[in-house]
Structure formats: C-alpha cells, structure tokens
Amino acid sequence: MAAFSRGSVTSATSALKLLTIAVLICSEETVLATDDEWDEYLLCRQCGHEVTKATDLKRVASAQALRQRNDTILGMPEILIQLFENPAGRAFEVITTKKADVTKFDQVYPGDTWFPGFSWRIAVCPKCGQHLGWSYEPHNxxxxxxxxxxxxxxxILDHLIHQDYADSLLVIPKMYRS
Structure with a gap:
C-alpha cells in the first residue's frame, strides 16, 4: 500500500477544490449564455448569410395555400410549409417567421396576397440581394x-439552407489535414 504524506493529501484536496470551482464557473457561464449563441440558423443559399433562427419560426396558415405540410426544420417539429403559386404561375414552398435579417423593398402591394388582410413587400438578402421571400403586414x-x-x-424554402448542412459542405484542403 502506498504511503501518502500529509502534504500530498493537502495538494490533492486543493486541486479538487480548484477543479470544482472551475466547473462551477463554466456552468455559470453556460447558464448566462444567450439563446442566440446556441440557436440554429437558416442561411441564404446563395451567400451563407444568417437569415432567421429556429426560435423565430412562426406558424401562419393561409387558406390560399395550394398544399400544406408539416416538417421538422432546425430541430423544430411541426413547422408549417405551404405551397403557393403567384399570378405568373411560379410555385413557391414558403415557411413563415416572426423576424429575419432581410432587406425589405419600399413598395407595398395590397393585392394578390396569399394572406388575406395583409399587404406584402419583397424581401431580399442584405448581403447578396437574392430574393428570399416577402414581408407581410396588416393593411392598416x-x-x-x-x-x-x-x-x-x-x-422561400428553396432559397435557404440549414447551417449544419452548409458547414458539412466546407472542405479542408489536404495540406491542412493532420
């Protein structure tokens, strides 16, 4: 059986106390982290700009939808995806969100709306200008x-990409691999 001196036991006890303090500090920092730090994002498919996050997705159903389905997006179950067709005959699968980092055009259109009672304006990516969808506001x-x-x-769902999928597309050059 190994013999321990009083000094080594004291050192081990001190080390254990320091480790406990470090764990508590790390735990405290994790608790203080904002939701933004851990949220998953949908990105602009063209340039990778962060457009909207999981906690901002919002269910807004429309009777004008040609078809509706639910899916899991960004780990959020039961996200409503609606198929719409514009007057030119172009179809779009659309998800709704309460906020997104987009640039909204100034021109407001009260007609040809997919959401009765709401006017719309075009929304584009602020980084690359890709058409990402529409902003809706009550007529009044x-x-x-x-x-x-x-x-x-x-x-527009096809104009967005999940951040994890985008990250998986990044390739590290062979010369940087170990």
Whole structure:
C-alpha cells in the first residue's frame, strides 16, 4: 500500500477544490449564455448569410395555400410549409417567421396576397440581394414603421439552407489535414 504524506493529501484536496470551482464557473457561464449563441440558423443559399433562427419560426396558415405540410426544420417539429403559386404561375414552398435579417423593398402591394388582410413587400438578402421571400403586414399598418406582433415574413424554402448542412459542405484542403 502506498504511503501518502500529509502534504500530498493537502495538494490533492486543493486541486479538487480548484477543479470544482472551475466547473462551477463554466456552468455559470453556460447558464448566462444567450439563446442566440446556441440557436440554429437558416442561411441564404446563395451567400451563407444568417437569415432567421429556429426560435423565430412562426406558424401562419393561409387558406390560399395550394398544399400544406408539416416538417421538422432546425430541430423544430411541426413547422408549417405551404405551397403557393403567384399570378405568373411560379410555385413557391414558403415557411413563415416572426423576424429575419432581410432587406425589405419600399413598395407595398395590397393585392394578390396569399394572406388575406395583409399587404406584402419583397424581401431580399442584405448581403447578396437574392430574393428570399416577402414581408407581410396588416393593411392598416403604417408602412415602413417598426414591425409588430402582427407582421411576419414568408421565406422561400428553396432559397435557404440549414447551417449544419452548409458547414458539412466546407472542405479542408489536404495540406491542412493532420
């Protein structure tokens, strides 16, 4: 049986106390982390800009949809995906979100809306200009004013990409691999 001196036991006890303090500090920092740090994003498929996050997805059903289905997106179950067709005959699968980092055109269109009672404006990626969808606001909304609980965005699913999938596409050159 190995013999331990009083000094080595004291050192081990001190090390254990320091380790416990370090774990508590790390745990405290994790608790203080904001939701944004851990949220998953949908990115612009063209340039990779972070467009919207999982916690901002919002279910807004429309009777104008040609078809509706639910799917899991960004780990969020039961996300409503709706198929719409514009007057030119082009079809879009759209998800809705309460906010997104997009640039909204100034022109507001009250007609040909997929969401009755709402006017729309075109929304594009602020980085590359790719058409990402539409911003919707109530007809009586002061156009150009701050978004409210009633405003939302319809984003074209095919123009977005999940951040994890985008990360998997990045290839490390052989010369940097170990």
């Amino acid at each position: 909304h002061e156009h150009g004013k701050k978004d409210t609980e009633e405003t939302f965005l319809g984003l």
